[in-house]
Amino acid sequence: MNNFFDLQPGQTKKIIISSSLIQKDSQYKINIKHIRQTYNKKIMRKTLLQLAGLLYLTSLFAATSDVNYRVVPLPNEINLQNGKAFQLDASVKIVYPAGNKKMQKNAAFLAQYMKDITGIKFKTTTKSNKRSIILNLKLKNVNPEAYRIGVNSKQIVISGSTENGVFYGIQTLRKSIPVVKAVKVVLPAAVINDAPRFVYRGMHLDVSRHFFTVDEVKTYIDILALHNINNFHWHLTDDQGWRIEIKKYPLLTEVGSKRPETVIGKNTGKYDGIPYGGFYTQAQIKDVIAYAKDRYINIVPEIDMPGHMLGALSAYPELGCTGGPYAIWRQWGISDNVLCAGNDKTLTFIKDVLTELTEIFPSKYIHIGGDECPKTNWQKCPKCQQRIKDLGLVADAKHTAEERLESYVISYAEKVLNEKGRRMIGWDEILEGGIAPNATVMSWRGMSGGIEAAKQKHDVIMTPNSYVYFDYYQTNNTESEPLAIGGYSPVKTVYSWDPQPASLSDDEKKYIIGAQANLWTEYIPTFKHAEYMVLPRMAALCEVQWTKAEQKNYADFLIRVPKIIDLYKLNQYNYAKHLYDISADFTSNPTDGTLDVSLSTMDSAPIYYTLDGTTPSEKSPVYSGTLKIKENAKLQAIIFRGSESSRLLSQNISFNKASLKPITALQPVNKSYEFKGINTLVDGLRGNNNYKAGSWIAFYGNDLEAVIDLQKDTDIQSAEINTFVSQGDWIFNARSFAVEVSNDGMNFTRMASEDYPAMKQQDPNGIFTHKLNFNAVHTRYVKVTVTSEKLIPDWHAGKGKPGYLFVDEIALN
Numbered sequence: 001m002n003n004f005f006d007l008q009p010g011q012t013k014k015i016i017i018s019s020s021l022i023q024k025d026s027q028y029k030i031n032i033k034h035i036r037q038t039y040n041k042k043i044m045r046k047t048l049l050q051l052a053g054l055l056y057l058t059s060l061f062a063a064t065s066d067v068n069y070r071v072v073p074l075p076n077e078i079n080l081q082n083g084k085a086f087q088l089d090a091s092v093k094i095v096y097p098a099g100n101k102k103m104q105k106n107a108a109f110l111a112q113y114m115k116d117i118t119g120i121k122f123k124t125t126t127k128s129n130k131r132s133i134i135l136n137l138k139l140k141n142v143n144p145e146a147y148r149i150g151v152n153s154k155q156i157v158i159s160g161s162t163e164n165g166v167f168y169g170i171q172t173l174r175k176s177i178p179v180v181k182a183v184k185v186v187l188p189a190a191v192i193n194d195a196p197r198f199v200y201r202g203m204h205l206d207v208s209r210h211f212f213t214v215d216e217v218k219t220y221i222d223i224l225a226l227h228n229i230n231n232f233h234w235h236l237t238d239d240q241g242w243r244i245e246i247k248k249y250p251l252l253t254e255v256g257s258k259r260p261e262t263v264i265g266k267n268t269g270k271y272d273g274i275p276y277g278g279f280y281t282q283a284q285i286k287d288v289i290a291y292a293k294d295r296y297i298n299i300v301p302e303i304d305m306p307g308h309m310l311g312a313l314s315a316y317p318e319l320g321c322t323g324g325p326y327a328i329w330r331q332w333g334i335s336d337n338v339l340c341a342g343n344d345k346t347l348t349f350i351k352d353v354l355t356e357l358t359e360i361f362p363s364k365y366i367h368i369g370g371d372e373c374p375k376t377n378w379q380k381c382p383k384c385q386q387r388i389k390d391l392g393l394v395a396d397a398k399h400t401a402e403e404r405l406e407s408y409v410i411s412y413a414e415k416v417l418n419e420k421g422r423r424m425i426g427w428d429e430i431l432e433g434g435i436a437p438n439a440t441v442m443s444w445r446g447m448s449g450g451i452e453a454a455k456q457k458h459d460v461i462m463t464p465n466s467y468v469y470f471d472y473y474q475t476n477n478t479e480s481e482p483l484a485i486g487g488y489s490p491v492k493t494v495y496s497w498d499p500q501p502a503s504l505s506d507d508e509k510k511y512i513i514g515a516q517a518n519l520w521t522e523y524i525p526t527f528k529h530a531e532y533m534v535l536p537r538m539a540a541l542c543e544v545q546w547t548k549a550e551q552k553n554y555a556d557f558l559i560r561v562p563k564i565i566d567l568y569k570l571n572q573y574n575y576a577k578h579l580y581d582i583s584a585d586f587t588s589n590p591t592d593g594t595l596d597v598s599l600s601t602m603d604s605a606p607i608y609y610t611l612d613g614t615t616p617s618e619k620s621p622v623y624s625g626t627l628k629i630k631e632n633a634k635l636q637a638i639i640f641r642g643s644e645s646s647r648l649l650s651q652n653i654s655f656n657k658a659s660l661k662p663i664t665a666l667q668p669v670n671k672s673y674e675f676k677g678i679n680t681l682v683d684g685l686r687g688n689n690n691y692k693a694g695s696w697i698a699f700y701g702n703d704l705e706a707v708i709d710l711q712k713d714t715d716i717q718s719a720e721i722n723t724f725v726s727q728g729d730w731i732f733n734a735r736s737f738a739v740e741v742s743n744d745g746m747n748f749t750r751m752a753s754e755d756y757p758a759m760k761q762q763d764p765n766g767i768f769t770h771k772l773n774f775n776a777v778h779t780r781y782v783k784v785t786v787t788s789e790k791l792i793p794d795w796h797a798g799k800g801k802p803g804y805l806f807v808d809e810i811a812l813n
């Protein structure tokens with residue numbers, strides 16, 4: 001569609017298009033004054049119609065377009081000046097200091113970016129010109145990534161105290177210019193001062209579960225650069241494939257990079273029968289490092305140890321506790337087969353691999369993993385047990401001897417790295433068993449590991465799965481999404497995150513040096529899919545990483561985000577469009593006896609809806625404020641933006657005698673899965689297969705015990721609940737269900753109850769319905785009690801601990 005103007009030969013026509021066709025938004029203004037083009041008369045009408053629609057989405061073509069400096073991430077200070085604007089046209093040259101290769105590259109980047117956007121070819125030179133964009137290193141700022149942009153009618157000056165700062169100034173300028181093939185681009189006079197909030201701004205990519213080519217990794221690095229990210233965490237090895245050539249151990253890639261086939265779906269036991277593999281030679285890795293370095297991105301390589309090592313063990317079985325043979329994994333999860341910590345060969349292997357790694361990667365930080373290392377084999381292995389004895393490792397109240405043994409292995413790896421002048425990063429499990437002395441902790445299991453490490457005065461990079469695991473679903477409408485690992489992290493949640501939690505003192509907060517999002521690729525087989533998972537969540541991430549906390553504002557972000565999405569389109573990145581969809585908020589309102597529904601989207605586009613299950617059209621009612629639903633309905637809503645429509649929002653609302661009645665919890669809902677609290681159980685909404693999306697609430701270590709006030713004597717003869725079960729996530733079925741009734745809310749009579757057996761390993765996961773029928777009764781108060789699993793059975797990893805109970809609705813009829 002982008003080029004349809006250029007494709008039509010024929011007569012000359014003048015078309016006037018009013019600027020009122022464009023979204024009226026003071027933050028995002030593009031004035032289209034007139035468009036002159038050559039057309040074939042026959043296609044004119046059709047073209048005009050298409051144009052009206054297109055202009056609503058993005059302005060693709062303009063004679064003059066105004067620049068807006070409010071980009072993503074939002075700069076610290078934008079001061080518009082009174083002077084004349086700068087007109088960007090083909091006569092403008094980009095000037096860089098003679099003899100500075102990095103600045104020459106910076107100039108070339110700017111020229112390329114602006115050519116991609118405007119279609120104009122800009123010359124780069126070391127000689128000052130009448131009207132120029134001048135890049136220099138004259139900024140005095142202690143932050144090496146700070147920059148200043150000054151715009152007046154004669155020149156644009158981008159200054160940094162280092163080339164890095166200038167590069168970020170270039171990114172801001174690039175993102176300021178609207179994506180339009182323009183004759184003239186007008187830059188208002190302004191002074192912009194900017195610097196990042198965090199030193200470490202990271203983005204991760206797992207290339208073990210699925211492999212991405214050198215070209216794809218370079219595209220990923222381009223995407224990182226667009227978001228001012230300065231660290232690429234490259235997860236190179238795991239149970240499913242070893243992806244980096246190590247010259248001293250050639251079998252790592254010859255054998256360890258290949259798996260015979262891959263499990264279909266979520267460890268279904270069915271396999272695709274297709275051999276899978278791939279690795280990077282050291283020459284390719286060096287090429288990628290140089291590519292990233294040009295874009296001021298450091299690459300932090302990760303060799304995950306001592307767990308997640310089946311790639312290596314399949315090639316060198318002598319490194320394991322049993323000596324093998326080991327098969328590279330065809331499925332997902334955590335393997336019990338890990339490096340043998342009692343074997344001297346293992347230590348030599350770690351030393352050799354890390355030594356080669358430091359010879360390839362210039363990064364100050366090297367990541368050694370340290371996560372998810374089961375100790376079951378170490379407990380049985382004579383060599384590991386001998387090592388525990390030799391080192392005098394003993395269990396105490398906090399750590400087992402085997403945890404201390406892992407700490408010994410990690411500390412050994414750290415010593416190897418420290419001797420080479422490098423610093424070690426590990427996942428937050430490295431806190432277990434005592435943390436290695438100089439380690440930096442990457443906190444992934446929520447923020448608590450990072451908080452603990454900061455209190456112990458260790459540097460921390462926050463990357464909590466509760467906010468920034470980009471392999472999680474980005475919508476709660478999971479049925480229309482490609483299969484994902486689970487979870488729920490929409491753009492809004494990513495944006496809401498503050499990596500420096502309020503529970504830390506100002507002094508402790510200084511240890512939080514950065515923030516990162518992770519992309520694990522078990523369920524992400526292609527690079528286009530990877531793009532879909534990271535974009536536009538990376539836009540929200542980069543504002544968390546770069547912009548001062550007090551300047552963040554989600555509503556304002558939504559106004560600015562279309563500009564960076566225009567660059568995704570220009571570069572043909574495959575981004576997710578959920579922001580353009582309708583988000584619905586459902587609140588049970590017992591006071592009014594209604595389910596209150598509010599609908600919203602990122603812009604002011606009209607939302608058309610129906611309640612009778614018919615598909616909404618442009619003739620349907622337009623949403624104009626909270627819908628108060630009193631009876632059964634099927635809500636459907638949609639937005640039409642020109643020729644594109646949003647996804648259809650569809651929600652069944654089904655009421656019973658308990659719906660929207662006052663409900664009181666006698667035992668607390670679990671804080672992590674509380675969402676809108678106990679009212680969720682009487683809101684008329686059933687949960688789907690994503691228990692993190694808000695329609696299920698959880699009880700942990702206690703029971704669901706709640707009283708519903710039917711507000712008047714009512715006939716009931718059955719009670720029904722649904723439970724959600726996912727044993728792998730420690731979510732178990734109910735152990736019992738009971739219904740009691742009362743006319744005074746004090747003295748209850750039991751009407752029916754049932755006990756359920758503990759779950760067996762082979763029992764299925766999913767949604768289960770439990771229903772109790774009883775003799776019809778005329779009553780006002782109903783107490784429902786559903787007990788949770790208090791002792792997880794022995795066959796489960798969580799044996800002896802409580803399991804979660806998830807419930808979505810109580811139905812009384």
Ligand SMILES: [Zn+2]
Pocket residue numbers: 320321339340341342343377378381382383384
């Ligand atoms: Zn062992």
